[in-house]
Amino acid sequence: MINDKNSQKIADFIKNWARKHSIWVLAYGTGCGAIEIPPTMTSRYDAERLGVRGAATPRQADVLLITGYLTTKTLKRVIRVYEQMQDPKYVIGFGSCTINGGMYYDSYNTIKVLDKYLPVDVYINGCMPRPEAVLAGFGKLQQLIAEGKANGAQKYKDDHEYYRGNLRKIIGNKYEMPLYNW
Amino acid sequence: MREKATTLYIGPQHPGITGNMMVRLKIEGDTIVKATTEVGYLHRAFEKLQEKRNWLQSFTLMCRFCVPETDPMEELYARAVETIEGREVPERAKYIRVMVLELARLASFMLWYGGQNGSLGLYTMGQWSVGDRNYILDLFEELTGGRVYHMYIWPGGVRRDLPKGFEQKVLKTMDYLEKRLDDYDDLMFDNAIFKKRTKGVGIVDKETAIEHGVVGPVLRGCGIRSDIRIDDPYEVYDKLDFIVPTQEGADIWARALVRRQEARQSIRIIRQVIDMMPGGPVYNKIPNPQKWTLPKGDAYVRVESVRGEVGLYAASDGGLNPRRIHVRGAAYVHAITLLEDVLVGENIADVSAIMNSLGTCPPEIER
Amino acid sequence: MKEIKADLISKIKASFDNVTEKDYDGNRLDFHVETRIIPQILTYLKVNLGYIHLSHISCVDWLEDGEFEIVYIVWSPEDKLKVFIKTRIDRETGVLPNIDMIWRQANTYERELKEMFGIEVDGLVAADEFLLEDWEGLPPMRRDFDTEAYADETFWHRPGREDAMDVREAIIERSREEIPDFAKKYSR
Numbered sequence: 001m002i003n004d005k006n007s008q009k010i011a012d013f014i015k016n017w018a019r020k021h022s023i024w025v026l027a028y029g030t031g032c033g034a035i036e037i038p039p040t041m042t043s044r045y046d047a048e049r050l051g052v053r054g055a056a057t058p059r060q061a062d063v064l065l066i067t068g069y070l071t072t073k074t075l076k077r078v079i080r081v082y083e084q085m086q087d088p089k090y091v092i093g094f095g096s097c098t099i100n101g102g103m104y105y106d107s108y109n110t111i112k113v114l115d116k117y118l119p120v121d122v123y124i125n126g127c128m129p130r131p132e133a134v135l136a137g138f139g140k141l142q143q144l145i146a147e148g149k150a151n152g153a154q155k156y157k158d159d160h161e162y163y164r165g166n167l168r169k170i171i172g173n174k175y176e177m178p179l180y181n182w
Numbered sequence: 183m184r185e186k187a188t189t190l191y192i193g194p195q196h197p198g199i200t201g202n203m204m205v206r207l208k209i210e211g212d213t214i215v216k217a218t219t220e221v222g223y224l225h226r227a228f229e230k231l232q233e234k235r236n237w238l239q240s241f242t243l244m245c246r247f248c249v250p251e252t253d254p255m256e257e258l259y260a261r262a263v264e265t266i267e268g269r270e271v272p273e274r275a276k277y278i279r280v281m282v283l284e285l286a287r288l289a290s291f292m293l294w295y296g297g298q299n300g301s302l303g304l305y306t307m308g309q310w311s312v313g314d315r316n317y318i319l320d321l322f323e324e325l326t327g328g329r330v331y332h333m334y335i336w337p338g339g340v341r342r343d344l345p346k347g348f349e350q351k352v353l354k355t356m357d358y359l360e361k362r363l364d365d366y367d368d369l370m371f372d373n374a375i376f377k378k379r380t381k382g383v384g385i386v387d388k389e390t391a392i393e394h395g396v397v398g399p400v401l402r403g404c405g406i407r408s409d410i411r412i413d414d415p416y417e418v419y420d421k422l423d424f425i426v427p428t429q430e431g432a433d434i435w436a437r438a439l440v441r442r443q444e445a446r447q448s449i450r451i452i453r454q455v456i457d458m459m460p461g462g463p464v465y466n467k468i469p470n471p472q473k474w475t476l477p478k479g480d481a482y483v484r485v486e487s488v489r490g491e492v493g494l495y496a497a498s499d500g501g502l503n504p505r506r507i508h509v510r511g512a513a514y515v516h517a518i519t520l521l522e523d524v525l526v527g528e529n530i531a532d533v534s535a536i537m538n539s540l541g542t543c544p545p546e547i548e549r
Numbered sequence: 550m551k552e553i554k555a556d557l558i559s560k561i562k563a564s565f566d567n568v569t570e571k572d573y574d575g576n577r578l579d580f581h582v583e584t585r586i587i588p589q590i591l592t593y594l595k596v597n598l599g600y601i602h603l604s605h606i607s608c609v610d611w612l613e614d615g616e617f618e619i620v621y622i623v624w625s626p627e628d629k630l631k632v633f634i635k636t637r638i639d640r641e642t643g644v645l646p647n648i649d650m651i652w653r654q655a656n657t658y659e660r661e662l663k664e665m666f667g668i669e670v671d672g673l674v675a676a677d678e679f680l681l682e683d684w685e686g687l688p689p690m691r692r693d694f695d696t697e698a699y700a701d702e703t704f705w706h707r708p709g710r711e712d713a714m715d716v717r718e719a720i721i722e723r724s725r726e727e728i729p730d731f732a733k734k735y736s737r
Contacts, residue, residue, distance in 0.1 A: 028195045030202065031224065032249040032545065035330055038296065043313035073682045074202065074223045077194055100707040103243065106234065106697040107227045108689055109681070113705045128330045170703060174683045222680035230689060230696050395603050395654045413629060414576065482577075482605060482622050482631060495607040495620065508607040515654040523653075548680055 012148060019062070019088055020145045021051040023138060026061035026085070030078060031068020033094045036128055045131040052138050058084040063141070066118070069097040069110040075117060076175055079167060082118055082156075083178075089153045090145070092137055093123045102127055116166045119152030187215060192533055194223050201249075201544035203517070205537075209530060217525035219518050225548040232507045237263060237337070238471035240504055245331045247509055248546040250293050253286035254487040255494075255509070256335040261416065262496040263337040265481035275339035275464045276417045281352070281455045282325070282334060283417075283485070284448045288359070289318040290488040291445040294538070295366060298438060301534040302379050307369055314362050317355050324348065339465035349456045356449050363445060371442065380434035384524055384536035387432050394520045397512050398490015399444065400540055402428045403437035410486040421458070424451050434539040441488070475502055489513055489541030511546030518547065553628050554578050560598065565590055579633040584619075587636060588646050591621060595651060600625045600632060603651075606658040608666055612692040615640050617668060621648075638668070647672040665690035 029037055040047050041054065055061040058081045070078060082091070093114045096102035101112030114120055121144060124137035144150040156163060167177070193204035202223040208216035228247060232240035244259040245252040257279060264271060271279075292315035296308035319329045324345060326332040334341050370376055386396060388404050401408050409426040411419040427443035429436035468474060480497040489512035497506040521540060525533060557578065558570050565586055571579040582590055594600035600623040609618045614637075621634040638645060647670050649656040659670045660679040667688035678684075687694045720726050 026195075032246060032330075034201070035249045038293070038308065038312045039316055039319075042296075042309045044316045069226060071223060071225055073225070074194070077223075081195070100710060101704075103246075104226055104231070105706065105710060106700050107231055108694075108696045108699045108703075109225050109227050111704055112700070113707050116705050128328075130329060166705075172683065222678070222682060225680040227689065227696065230694075233692075234696065392601055393653050395652050397602075408626060413626060414624075414631075480609075480620075482633070484604070491604070493605050493622075495605055495622070497607075497609045506607065506609045508605070510605040510607075514657060518657045519653050 016146050016148055020142045023050070023052045023063050023090075023141065024055040024061050025052060025063045025065050026058055026081065027054045027056060028064070028078070028081060029067045030070055030074050031066075031095070031097070033065075033067025033128055036131055036134060037065070037067065040131040040134045045135060047135060047138065050135070050138060050142070058082075059086060061085055062088060063090045063092060064118070065092050065094055066098050066114060066120075067094045069095075069102070069104050069107075070114065070117075071109050072111065072170055073109075075111055075167070076171060076177065079117060080177065087153055088145075090121045090141060090150050091118050091152055092141060093120045094134070094137070095129060096125055096127045099123055099125060111170070117163060119155040119163070121150045121152045186210070190530065194220075201542070203542070203544040203547070205521070205525070205533065207525070207530065207533070212529055212531075214525050214528050214530065214533075217522045219522055221518065221544060221547050223548070224545045228549045229507050229509075232504050234503065236471060236502045237474050237476060237504060238468070240507065241336055242333055245333055246545075247549055248487075248492075248511065248513075248543050249330065250543060251286050251290040251487050251489075252331055253282050253335060254485040254492055256333065257283055257416075257485050258483055258492065258494040258509070259496075259507075260335050260337045261483045261485075262481045262494050263476065265483060266476050266479050266496065266498050267337075268477075269338055269468075270466055271339050272463045272466060273460050274343075274462045275466075277455050277459045278340050278344065278464060279335050280417050280419065280422070281452055281459075282322075282332070282340070284451045284455070285318055285321060285352075287488050288445060288448045288452075289315050289322075291441060291448070292318070294441060294488065295370070298434075298535065298538045299370060299376070301538045302376060304370070304373065304376065307366065310362070310369070311366060314359060317358065321348075321352060321355060324351070338468045339463075341465070343464045349459070352452060352456060356452055360446070360449055363442075363449075367442070371438070377435065379532070379535065380438060380539075381431070382433050382435075383528065383532050384434045384539055385432050386520065386524060386540075390520070390523065394523070395515050396490075396520060397515065398486070398541065399437050399440045399488070400490065400516060402426065402440045404432035405430045410484050410491050414484060416483070416485065418455075418458075422451055422454050424454075434535060437539050444488075473502075475500060487512065489516070489543060489546075492546075509546070509549060511543065511549075512541055513543040513546045516540040517542040517544070550576060550630070553630060557598065557628075557630070557632070561590070561593075564593060576629055577631045577633065579635060581635050584636045584638050584643070584645065587621070587634065588648050588651065590634060591623065591648055591651055594623055594632065594634075598625065599627050602626065603655060604631070606655060606662070608662055608668070608690075610640070610666065610690070610692040611637075612640070617643060617666060619645060619662075619668075644669045644671050646670075649673070664688065667691065 064082050097104055098114040104110045122137050122141045124133050187208050187210050190207045190209050194202045204220040206218040207214050228243050244255045247255045292311040295311035299307035323329050326334040391401050391404050407426055407428050424447045427440050429439050476498040478500040482495045484491050484493040493510040495508040499505040567583050569581045602624040604624045605622040607620045616637045618637050623632050659673050660675045662668045664679045
């Protein structure tokens with residue numbers, strides 16, 4: 001429908017502007033970080049004024065917030081949840097332990113580097129990140145969306161074999177993951 | 183006509199505000215006929231990691247055991263180490279510890295207010311109580327530098343003395359929160375929906391409680407007066423004046439009433455502690471942590487958290503690292519065998535309210 | 550407290566053989582017993598002496614002795630006394646008696662012992678998996694399981710940790726940024 005460059009640009013701008021202002025977060029706190037989500041969402045910090053609010057199911061959500069370490073048992077479920085989410089979708093890694101393992105660097109049951117398994121758009125560091133940091137992380141994500149740079153979902157489609165291979169290395173062949181068919 | 187049983191999965195995506203765990207329900211119509219819990223989504227292997235760290239390094243892992251209420255865990259570790267080593271704690275540090283522990287209890291009660299009501303669909307309470315909880319976290323931030331993880335109560339005392347004018351700030355916050363607790367009563371305990379949804383639901387009677395080793399508000403909710411702060415007093419609790427509330431109902435409503443009174447008792451204790459606080463040092467210095475060894479031996483210490491008795495078994499082999507640290511969470515008892523038994527015969531819609539009421543805290547179960 | 554302890558010791562010794570006690574300051578008393586009498590002694594404590602609360606079951610791996618030490622901690626609300634029942638079993642061949650008919654929550658502890666230490670519990674009825682999923686190899690809480698080697702082998706590590714540099718030194722070296730004076734006194 002839109003074929004010339006300028007109209008495409010305008011359409012992208014409007015699309016990104018709309019996406020930026022309705023970030024719905026899936027209420028799946030995977031680790032300790034989930035404790036700072038209620039303060040972020042409630043009266044004092046009130047993330048809802050930025051368009052950030054909770055969504056109950058993966059189908060309705062735009063952002064998967066990985067709040068902390070992922071154990072191998074949760075990892076399978078989280079990837080399943082991510083694949084159930086519909087475009088546009090973004091991933092925020094929350095806390096030091098998603099970046100480099102944090103204090104669990106030698107634990108046998110947690111993954112250390114989140115972006116090997118999921119395409120992370122924004123990392124928020126700290127243990128635990130304060131609500132202000134969480135809001136700043138959402139602000140950064142909004143900025144990336146507006147600039148059209150938050151393209152983790154596209155990366156996941158393109159390099160699907162890479163991400164799935166990394167997952168297989170950990171979980172082996174015992175756990176059946178369904179095919180990802182958008 | 184007997185209806186066909188269906189399987190329903192609740193979780194692992196936060197059932198209520200409790201944390202990640204899964205309950206597999208077998209339902210007939212709306213009624214649960216069998217419940218199976220599945221945990222392990224938050225297992226970080228703390229107890230293994232602590233065997234690889236020295237005695238001070240493993241202290242920093244301690245507060246991560248149970249996220250909603252971190253200070254009792256620090257208190258446990260500090261007291262276990264002090265018991266094995268025979269280290270004295272200055273008098274002032276004991277009072278500060280009690281104050282911090284009660285502030286943590288109060289903060290955790292605020293979160294419970296939000297969770298218990300949120301599980302029944304009354305979201306206004308969450309906006310109020312979680313918002314007010316920030317005032318307590320502000321105090322923690324001024325005292326320790328962190329909102330959630332404090333690492334303040336450590337072996338030998340507390341990490342630093344109270345800042346100037348901190349007591350007045352605490353008292354001011356307590357005055358405010360006491361007023362707010364009355365507002366919560368109007369919203370929660372005068373609420374016909376809350377009454378209807380909680381009375382006669384999730385019953386844990388006396389026999390079940392003894393058989394399952396139930397502790398804390400759940401035990402007090404069925405009429406047994408039991409509190410570690412009175413039975414096995416630690417720090418300066420034996421010098422303080424407070425009551426342990428009990429109720430006879432044994433349902434969610436009774437446990438909510440117990441917690442309602444306990445939150446007020448916490449405020450009362452904090453005021454007493456600030457009134458009685460002596461001067462002096464707050465820290466009995468530990469040796470160089472890289473060379474700090476404890477004598478061979480073991481200890482089991484307990485603390486009353488909002489969920490009930492939390493214990494820690496620590497064993498030392500005389501080396502630099504702990505031989506074994508093993509936490510006994512209240513939720514470890516409540517959220518697995520007891521939950522499986524209590525859920526039978528209940529309604530699907532009440533599952534997350536019951537889980538909240540029993541004090542489910544998966545990070546504490548899985549460690 | 551002294552009388553309560555003496556009374557308890559005499560009662561236990563009259564009913565069971567091969568029991569050695571160890572007294573501690575405060576409200577703690579230890580008994581070292583044989584593994585096979587664990588259910589009997591716990592039932593006796595619960596039913597006859599009022600130790601109605603099972604507080605904890607823990608396990609310590611004494612690799613150098615080739616034994617696990619199992620600790621049962623029971624508590625009496627009347628006596629206000631913590632009683633530790635300790636027993637040792639062989640690391641490879643030891644079997645623990647099941648006590649979940651005495652206290653229902655012991656089931657959870659036994660599941661954890663089985664999974665984390667690989668201890669066989671006689672007659673335990675429960676699901677196979679507790680905290681781990683699809684775990685193969687040595688039970689992870691055993692002393693000879695090396696968690697760091699396992700983590701290195703299984704997971705990726707982001708580079709930058711291996712030199713174990715002080716944060717302040719790293720800042721100076723990598724970004725040529727001066728650290729403020731107040732931070733210098735904490736340098737190693």
